[in-house]
Amino acid sequence: MAAVEVRGLRKSYGKTTALDDVSFEVADGEFFCLLGPSGAGKTTTLKTLAGLVEPDAGEVLIDQTPSNDVEPTHRGLAMCFESYALYPQLDVYGNLASPLRSPLFRLPASEVDAKVRAVAGMLGIDGLLERPVTRLSNGQRQRVALGRVLVRPARAYLLDEPLAHLDAKIRASMRAELKTISRDAGTTTVYVTHDYVEALSLADRIGVIRDGRILQSGTPEEVWARPVDAFVAQAFGKPRMTLIEGGLTEDGFVSGDGVLRVPVPAVSAAPGDAVQIGVRPRDLRLRLGAEEPGAGWTAVDGRVYVLEHLGRATEVTVAVGDARLSVVAPRAAVAGLAADDRVSLLIRPSTVHVFATGDEGKRVST
Template sequence: MAAIEVQGIRKKFGKLVALDDVSFSVADGEFFCLLGPSGAGKTTTCKSVAGLVRPDEGTVRLAGHDVGDVEPNHRNLAMCFESYALYPQLNVFDNMASPLRSPRFRLSDDEARERVGRTAEMLGVAQLLHRGVDQLSNGQRQRVALGRVLVRPAEAYLLDEPLAHLDAKLRTAMRAELKSISHGDLTTTTIYVTHDYVEALSLADRIGVLREGRILQVGTPEEIWDRPCNAFVAEAFGKPRIGFVDGGLVDGEHGIRFVSSDGAVEVPVPGVEANAGEAVRIGVRPHDLELHPGAEDVPAGRVRVDGVVYVLEHLGRQTEVTVQVGTALLSVVVPREDVPDLARDDRVGLSLDPCAVHVFARGEDERRISS
């Protein structure tokens, strides 16, 4: 195993800036997720660590050593590509066994067979070992590509969207399997690329959030969920997504308060690091809201805002209710039995705990300003 340090790497492809001063570190044995939308620079970052892309600036260190001049085949890193990159002329067994027959390992046939069999069983492709690649579905090819990585010893694993082409049921099962082996057999340093916040939250020891080639925040899943550094990071995690309301800060009798631009939302914002008069945006996660179909009082310590039902989405035992509060849309998920008679345009109330409100500055970075 080896720690990975990425320091100030920049990469341009023509006029496109793919990576812009990307820096982070991955501890020895840590499972680190890179999360971001398409085009954020996740794959380019992984390829820079692997040596398949040479950064224009910055350094990559493995186990404390600068590997800028080390060829990819000498870095002893194993990478799983989203595009599979399987050998079309080989069957599943030979694809998975190919790293074990390289000059680096040269394992005996019995050792290779044992390793491939164990890994194939773990990934649910043991019955496919004698099939050709052209006889596999995309999901099966994805698992074979992942198996070819996990079957071999390596200083670190670089997994680029390894579950992207699996159906929802299989993706959930494979996520659980990866979670199990990442805290058991797979104790190797791992960088895992994904656009799925659920994968990042459930698998990672720490997460790095990328946007347009820049690292916005690095932290544990709990840190990023509880204290997103800006509005983009807050919106990247959670479904239904966090609801935003634009407005400004005003002085109140008991401290600074937030008042929305349309006056429909007014709530105290304790611990905000800004002055009255500043334009801000607040964010409230759906799980921090409570629905009140009637006019009853809300529990002590909570603040009520009123609105109308915009849309109802029945999701089995739960119902997602989107409420229009002034010009803003806020979502809340409630048990189905709590909304039996609601319909569009019905008047309802929402209550929230002021301490659960995220406050962000207005502007290009929309940075967090609440503690």
């Protein structure tokens, strides 16, 4: 395996900036997830790493060796494309075997067969080996594309949304398989996704990217607990973190309409400054009956805006003035609750995130 590093990558297509000073490091054997929405620059970053896109500026290093001028076939990297990129004239077996039969490897037929069948079994496509890829579903094609990458030796694997077209059950199973493969083989992996669940469950470290810029890199725990700005904060969790605009007072935060008032942790801003707070649904509780808030909790009164039943749990959106706060509660605990009912929420001020206002929304909680 190999360590991978990119330094100051820049790439533009006409007036559109795809990459804007992208830099990160992936240690030997590390699983690094690049998380961001469509158009953030994730795929361009992978293609630049692979040598398929030439950057306007910046450097790619593999095991600390500058590799900008190294041809893709000689970088020792294996890439899985979201668009499958399968050979339509070959069956599943032929597609999986193709890297091992290439001039780069030329493995004996018995070894090719063993590797192909092992990877096909792991991906659950061992019963499709003789089927033409043109007769596969999108999910099956994606597994073949992933298998064609995993079957070959590589210094690092570059995976571009490899689970995007799989159904939920198979996707969860494949997450576990990829984690196991990475752990057991010690593979270096750069994994692109828009799904925060994949990033949190798979990654040793996560890089959050937006508009071609890396906003934050860190362990899953770091980016979850201390997001550097409001965008990163809202990239994780479902329901998403609620953002509420207002200002700071001597006692904490007050919303713009003056209805919501909560203490906040220590901040670098001063009373009178405009800020926005972020509250995760999991850090809220519904106050039931005459329950006392208890130490470390603050009660906030509101009314039920909407209820969404999600099996055993119910997502309750509570209106507190103009603000809308979401909380997830056991379905049995909110039985009989209806829209416009008066309720009380319990907030832990220690879990409130404070950000500056505006597009940047930088963190001001210290």
